[in-house]
Amino acid sequence: xxxxxxxxxxxxxxxxxxxxxxxxxxxxxxxxxxxxxxxxxxxxxxxxxxxxxxxxxxxxxxxxxxxxxxxxxxxxxxxxxxxx
Amino acid sequence: xxxxxxxxxxxxxxxxxxxxxxxxxxxxxxxxxxxxxxxxxxxxxxxxxxxxxxxxxxxxxxxxxxxxxxxxxxxxxxxxxxxxxxxxxxxxxxxxxxxxxxxxxxxxxxxxxxxxxxxxxxxxxxxxxxxxxxxxxxxxxxxxxxxxxxxxxxxxxxxxxxxxxxxxxxxxxxxxxxxxxxxxxxxxxxxxxxxxxxxxxxxxxxxxxxxxxxxxxxxxxxxxxxxxxxxxxxxxxxxxxxxxxxxxxxxxxxxxxxxxxxxxxxxxxxxxxxxxxxxxxxxxxxxxxxxxxxxxxxxxxxxxxxxxxxxxxxxxxxxxxxxxxxxxxxxxxxxxxxxxxxxxxxxxxxxxxxxxxxxxxxxxxxxxxxxxxxxxxxxxxxxxxxxxxxxxxxxxxx
Numbered sequence: 001x002x003x004x005x006x007x008x009x010x011x012x013x014x015x016x017x018x019x020x021x022x023x024x025x026x027x028x029x030x031x032x033x034x035x036x037x038x039x040x041x042x043x044x045x046x047x048x049x050x051x052x053x054x055x056x057x058x059x060x061x062x063x064x065x066x067x068x069x070x071x072x073x074x075x076x077x078x079x080x081x082x083x084x
Numbered sequence: 085x086x087x088x089x090x091x092x093x094x095x096x097x098x099x100x101x102x103x104x105x106x107x108x109x110x111x112x113x114x115x116x117x118x119x120x121x122x123x124x125x126x127x128x129x130x131x132x133x134x135x136x137x138x139x140x141x142x143x144x145x146x147x148x149x150x151x152x153x154x155x156x157x158x159x160x161x162x163x164x165x166x167x168x169x170x171x172x173x174x175x176x177x178x179x180x181x182x183x184x185x186x187x188x189x190x191x192x193x194x195x196x197x198x199x200x201x202x203x204x205x206x207x208x209x210x211x212x213x214x215x216x217x218x219x220x221x222x223x224x225x226x227x228x229x230x231x232x233x234x235x236x237x238x239x240x241x242x243x244x245x246x247x248x249x250x251x252x253x254x255x256x257x258x259x260x261x262x263x264x265x266x267x268x269x270x271x272x273x274x275x276x277x278x279x280x281x282x283x284x285x286x287x288x289x290x291x292x293x294x295x296x297x298x299x300x301x302x303x304x305x306x307x308x309x310x311x312x313x314x315x316x317x318x319x320x321x322x323x324x325x326x327x328x329x330x331x332x333x334x335x336x337x338x339x340x341x342x343x344x345x346x347x348x349x350x351x352x353x354x355x356x357x358x359x360x361x362x363x364x365x366x367x368x369x370x371x372x373x374x375x376x377x378x379x380x381x382x383x384x385x386x387x388x389x390x391x392x393x394x395x396x397x398x399x400x401x402x403x404x405x406x407x408x409x410x411x412x413x414x415x416x417x418x419x420x421x422x423x424x425x426x427x428x429x430x431x432x433x434x435x436x437x438x439x440x441x442x443x444x445x446x447x448x449x450x451x452x453x454x455x456x457x458x459x460x461x462x463x464x465x466x467x468x469x470x471x472x473x474x475x476x477x478x479x480x481x482x
Contacts, residue, residue, distance in 0.1 A: 039446040044222055048243055057253045060220075060232065060239040 008054065008076045012069050015049035028070040047072070056080065101427070101444075112430050112442040122146060123335075123462035128439055134467045136433075136457045137441040139332035141414050142304050142385045143462025144375045150335065154371030161366035169196075169352070173363030181373050185340050188380055189311060189326065193348040195341050196369075198361050200300055200329025201227040203339025206355035207296065207327055208267060209235030217264040219253055219293070221245065221279070223272050223449050228298065234356070237265075244272075244449065247283035254291040261291035265324075268295070270302030270313035274448055274456075275408030276415030278302075281313060285322045296325040303379075304333020305414050310379045310386060330368070334375040338364045382461075389414065389461040392468050396459060399472040403479045408454065416457040417443075426453035429478055436474040 002010075009028075016026045020036075032038045038046070047058055050072075056079060066072045101112055110116070110129040117135075119127040123143035126135050144150050157177065167173040178196055186194035197203040208231025212218045216237040220228055223244040232239040243249040254261045266288055268279045281297070288295045299312035307315030310333065314320045324345060330338035341348065352358060364372075378385070397412040408417030420426040423444050430442040433455070443454040457471065 039451070041446065041449060041451070044241060048222070048241070048249075052252075055252075055256070057240045057256055060229075060241060 004077050004080050005073070008073050008080065011050050011053040012073055012076075015046060015053055016069065019046050019049045026069065028073065029068055031067050032069070033067070050076070054080070110434065112427065115439065117439075120146075124460055124464070124467060126439070128434065131434075131437060133434065133437050133439045134463070134470065135439050136459070136463070136467075136471060137439050138460070139301070139458055140335060140460050140462065141301075141333045141389060141458070142310075142335070142375075142379060142382055143460045144333070144335035144378055147335070147375070147378060150371050150374045150378065153374035154336070154367040157370035158365075158367035163367075164365045165363045167362060168359055169363045170359045175363075175366055175369070177366055177369045177373065178363060181369055181376070182340075184373060184376055185342050188309065188376070189320065189342050189344075191342055191344045192346040193343055195348060195351060195355075195358065196364065197339040197341070197358055198364050199337060200327075200331055200339035201230075202357040202361065203327050203329065203341055204228050204298060205231045205234055206351065206357040207325060207341045208232060208265070209357070210351050210355040211294075211296070211325070212237035212265045215263065217257060217260065219250060219264055219266045221268050223269075223274065224267060225269065225273065225298065225300070228267050228269075245277065245279050247280055247287050250284065251287045251291075254287065254293055257291075261293050264291070264293040266293055266295045268297060270297055270299040270306070271413055271415065273301050273415055274443060274454065275417045275452075276413045276456075277409035278313060278411055278413065281317055281319055285319055289322065294324045295322070296327060297323050298327045300327070300329045300339075301332060301415060302413075303328040304382070305386065305389065308383070310382055330372045330375075333379055334372050336368050336372045336375065338368055338372060385461040389459060392459045392461070392463050395465075395468050396457065396471060400475060403475055405475070405479070408452070414459050416459065417452075418455045418457070420453045420455060423453045425482070426455055428482075429455045432478045432481075433471075433474055436470070436477070438471055438474055 013026050030036050032043055047063060051058055062075050066075060115128060117126050117128055123140050123145050124135055126133055165173040182194045182196050197206055204227035208228060212235055214236040218232050218237045218239045220241050221244055222241050240253050242253050257264055268284055271278055297314055302312040304310045306313045314323050325341055325343045327341050330336045393412045393414060396416055400407060406419040408419055420429060426442060433440050441456040443456055445451045448454055
C-alpha cells in the first residue's frame with residue numbers, strides 16, 4: 001500500500017516532468033524561483049498539475065510559504081491528512 | 085545588507101530593457117507622454133504619435149461636455165473632498181453617481197470607490213470572509229489577487245477560462261460551495277481574451293456559489309448600453325456583483341461595484357479600502373457622471389470602436405501575426421517570439437509615430453512577449469490605416 005508521502009511525491013514528480021520538460025532532474029530541495037528559475041506563473045501552473053493529479057485544491061496562502069518541492073510535499077501531505 | 089537588496093532582480097530586468105538601445109531617451113516602460121492633442125494623438129520624444137496604448141476605449145477624456153462637467157465641479161466644489169466617504173467625503177454628487185450606476189443595471193445598490201484597484205480590493209476582501217472561499221481565475225488582475233490577500237478567505241485558483249477546472253474545485257468544497265465567491269473578468273487585459281461566461285454561470289448555479297464579474301476592460305465596449313460582456317450575452321440576471329472602473333471607457337479615475345443584492349450597502353461599514361481613503365474629487369465624480377451618460381447612449385461610439393477593432397484584428401490575422409485572442413476586442417495582443425522581437429516592434433511602431441504597450445514576463449501570462457494595441461472610438465480610419473501599414477512594414481522587415 002502506498003503511503004500519503006509516496007503518493008504526493010509521485011504526483012509532484014509526474015507534474016514536474018509534464019510541466020517542466022527542460023528540467024534535467026527533479027530536485028525536491030531546489031528553490032523553485034532562484035535555483036530552478038521559475039516565475040510565479042510557472043509555479044502556479046505546476047501546482048495546478050499537481051492538484052489535478054491528487055484531486056485536491058491548494059489554497060494560495062499555502063503556496064506563499066512554499067519555496068521548494070519538498071516543502072510543497074509536506075504541505076500537501078498535511079492537507080490530505082487533515083481531510084481524513 | 086540593505087532594504088533595497090531584494091529589488092536587485094527587478095532593477096536588472098529594468099536595466100536590460102534600456103541596454104538594448106531602444107529609442108534612446110525613451111523607455112518602453114513608464115514612457116513619458118509629453119503632450120496630449122486629442123483622445124487619440126499626443127507627443128512622445130518630441131514626435132507626434134497615435135496613442136494606441138491607452139485604455140481610452142470611447143475617447144471621452146476630452147469630450148467637451150465631460151470636460152465642462154468636471155471643470156464646473158472643480159470651480160464650484162474645489163479640488164478635493166479631503167475626507168473619507170464615512171466622514172466628510174460623501175457629497176450629493178457621489179450618491180447621485182451611485183444611483184445612476186445602479187439604475188443603469190436596474191439593480192438596488194452601487195458603491196463608488198476612489199480607484200478601480202480599490203473597488204476590487206474592497207469588494208473581494210470584504211465579501212469573502214474568514215470561513216468563505218474565493219475562487220480566482222489564474223490570469224486574474226493584480227487587484228483581484230491583492231483583494232484576496234487583504235481578506236481572510238481561503239483562496240483557490242482555477243485554470244484560466246476553464247469552467248471544468250472550476251467545477252472540480254467547487255465539487256471538492258461540497259456544501260461549502262455556497263460560501264464561495266467566483267471571480268472572473270469580462271475581458272483579460274494582457275491577451276484581450278474573454279471568458280466562457282455562460283459556462284461559468286452554469287457551474288456557479290449548479291454549486292450554489294456566487295459570481296463577481298470584473299468588467300474593467302469590457303464596460304463601455306460590449307452590450308447595447310455598454311454595460312459589459314454580461315449585458316452583451318444576456319447574462320446579467322445571473323451575475324451577483326459587477327465591478328468596473330472609471331479609468332478606461334469613462335475616461336477619469338475611480339471604480340464601482342453594483343449588485344442585485346441590496347445588502348451590498350453593508351460593505352460601506354466594513355470595506356477598509358472604501359473607508360480608509362479619501363473619496364474621489366468632485367471634478368472626477370461630475371466628469372464621470374457625464375461620461376456615464378455618454379457611455380449608456382454611446383451606440384455610435386461603440387460602432388466606431390468595433391469598426392476599428394474588426395479592421396485591425398482582420399489585418400493582423402492576414403499579416404500572419406499570432407494574437408492573444410481569437411475573438412476580436414478592444415485589446416489587441418500580438419504575441420511575439422522573444423523579447424528582442426517585441427522590443428523591435430515597439431521601437432519600430434514608435435518611429436512610425438505609433439505608441440503601443442510593451443508587455444514582457446513576469447507581467448505576462450505563460451511568459452509571453454507581447455505588444456499590445458488598445459483601440460478607441462477616437463481612432464480615425466486614417467489612424468487604423470497607418471497602424472496596419474506600419475505592422476505590414478515590420479512584418480516584411482522581420
